[in-house]
Amino acid sequence: MTDSVLIVGAGVAGLHAATECANAGARAIVVEQGPVVGGKLAAAMTKALAIGDRAEGDSVPLFEALAGNENIEIITLANLESIEGRPGNFTVSIRERARFVTDACTRCKLCRAACPVVRPNEFDAGLTYRKAIYAPMAETLPGEWVIDIQSCLNTPPNYLPCHRCVDVCADDAIHFDLPLDTVHRHVVGAVILAPGFRIDDNASFTELGYGAHPDILMSAELQRLLESPGPTGGYASKPSNEDYPESVLLVLDDMSHFALYIVASQVHQLLEQDVETVAVLVLSQLTQERENARVQELADKADVKISTGTMFKVDPTPENSLSVSYEDFSTNRLVKETYDMVVLCSDVAPPSGLADLAQTTGIELAESGYIAISGANGDGVSTSKPGVFVAGCASGAMTIKDSIASARTAAGDALANLNQTLLRPDYVPQQAPQELAPGPAPAAASADIPEHEKRARIEQLLYALLNKADA
Ligand code: SF4
Numbered sequence: 001m002t003d004s005v006l007i008v009g010a011g012v013a014g015l016h017a018a019t020e021c022a023n024a025g026a027r028a029i030v031v032e033q034g035p036v037v038g039g040k041l042a043a044a045m046t047k048a049l050a051i052g053d054r055a056e057g058d059s060v061p062l063f064e065a066l067a068g069n070e071n072i073e074i075i076t077l078a079n080l081e082s083i084e085g086r087p088g089n090f091t092v093s094i095r096e097r098a099r100f101v102t103d104a105c106t107r108c109k110l111c112r113a114a115c116p117v118v119r120p121n122e123f124d125a126g127l128t129y130r131k132a133i134y135a136p137m138a139e140t141l142p143g144e145w146v147i148d149i150q151s152c153l154n155t156p157p158n159y160l161p162c163h164r165c166v167d168v169c170a171d172d173a174i175h176f177d178l179p180l181d182t183v184h185r186h187v188v189g190a191v192i193l194a195p196g197f198r199i200d201d202n203a204s205f206t207e208l209g210y211g212a213h214p215d216i217l218m219s220a221e222l223q224r225l226l227e228s229p230g231p232t233g234g235y236a237s238k239p240s241n242e243d244y245p246e247s248v249l250l251v252l253d254d255m256s257h258f259a260l261y262i263v264a265s266q267v268h269q270l271l272e273q274d275v276e277t278v279a280v281l282v283l284s285q286l287t288q289e290r291e292n293a294r295v296q297e298l299a300d301k302a303d304v305k306i307s308t309g310t311m312f313k314v315d316p317t318p319e320n321s322l323s324v325s326y327e328d329f330s331t332n333r334l335v336k337e338t339y340d341m342v343v344l345c346s347d348v349a350p351p352s353g354l355a356d357l358a359q360t361t362g363i364e365l366a367e368s369g370y371i372a373i374s375g376a377n378g379d380g381v382s383t384s385k386p387g388v389f390v391a392g393c394a395s396g397a398m399t400i401k402d403s404i405a406s407a408r409t410a411a412g413d414a415l416a417n418l419n420q421t422l423l424r425p426d427y428v429p430q431q432a433p434q435e436l437a438p439g440p441a442p443a444a445a446s447a448d449i450p451e452h453e454k455r456a457r458i459e460q461l462l463y464a465l466l467n468k469a470d471a
């Protein structure tokens with residue numbers, strides 16, 4: 001038996017599992033297929049003040065603490081290639097692709113201006129642009145920049161027609177002669193799979209107006225705007241002209257648990273930012289009168305307008321606002337309203353590459369495409385293969401709080417497969433400061449409602465809709 005756990009995926013669940021294992025004295029080897037850790041919450045992990053309340057009161061692992069934890073090894077641009085053995089003694093093989101930028105990089109940014117290749121920055125939901133050599137965000141772990149070799153004009157090691165970045169790098173950090181692949185082999189006692197989730201393709205929302213105007217956003221794009229540090233410093237300004245919106249409509253097409261959870265969270269964040277009018281349009285009918293009345297009552301209390309309707313259409317106006325029309329189910333009339341920003345709420349899907357990961361690890365997937373949970377020990381994190389556990393959204397969409405809870409459970413189960421005499425729980429984790437980012441003053445219309453009460457009301461409101469979705 002060994003003292004090590006392999007964790008596949010470095011989003012909030014994977015990193016939380018890693019810190020749990022490391023703090024218990026185990027060695028956590030984290031494999032991330034992207035160039036930096038943090039997943040969709042990476043911006044929340046730069047410092048405690050960037051967290052806001054998006055982790056629902058639970059602290060997320062911070063880059064500083066992760067980088068300083070000697071029990072955690074992070075391998076980025078890497079995939080699990082094979083796994084052999086049994087619980088307590090798996091031999092795993094990990095293939096790491098070249099970064100082409102070494103840790104001599106000082107993040108001076110000189111290469112950014114020199115590189116001629118421009119691509120949308122996936123880490124900003126495509127709202128900003130990056131070069132072929134880039135850092136996805138202002139602060140990342142690891143800190144050195146990376147070359148997206150698929151976009152780069154060079155094809156190492158033989159075809160290197162472009163040297164612009166190498167020529168300007170005074171720190172000699174860029175090397176196209178590094179090995180293209182490095183294979184790492186480790187013996188681990190257990191594996192935790194935390195590859196996260198995939199957001200619905202934006203293209204499937206063109207019928208609802210996506211792409212017709214920059215201020216018609218997907219919920220993932222709004223989330224990136226709302227994050228500090230994000231492209232706008234954490235404020236939901238309009239992509240078209242950076243003006244602050246006075247009115248925002250969130251359109252909910254699919255009433256899944258996750259979509260409702262995202263809407264509840266974003267409504268709260270927009271109200272916190274003093275957006276005067278926040279409205280939700282549900283594109284399906286609430287058939288029971290009593291339920292409808294209850295939803296409207298809660299909506300009034302929370303300062304949020306909720307409508308249900310169909311035949312939704314959004315058109316840009318010459319004044320750079322958005323004219324929205326729909327048939328209101330409550331009146332059976334065509335309604336026309338104007339908003340500064342319209343947000344289309346997307347749902348989530350199993351992460352890309354999950355079928356390959358399932359094949360590599362020998363686990364079963366459910367019909368939904370997510371990882372199937374074995375009911376054998378009732379912990380909610382065991383897969384069909386003993387010694388392999390799942391954390392976070394890879395077994396189905398869940399909230400951040402539930403992701404963190406599942407990571408804790410998976411880490412506990414994984415630790416039970418290790419040689420306890422080899423653990424070194426003498427490592428003292430760094431204490432992250434607990435203070436949260438101060439938000440703007442509450443909206444005048446709801447200034448008399450305490451913050452916690454306002455949030456509770458919004459959640460109540462949306463969970464009322466959620467119950468409807470279950471019916
Ligand atoms: S790779 Fe070189 S030029 Fe680019 S940011 Fe790093 S040190 Fe600066």
Ligand code: SF4
Nearest residue numbers: 115133152153162165
């Ligand atoms: S080699 Fe050229 S294209 Fe490639 S990252 Fe450097 S500057 Fe950009």
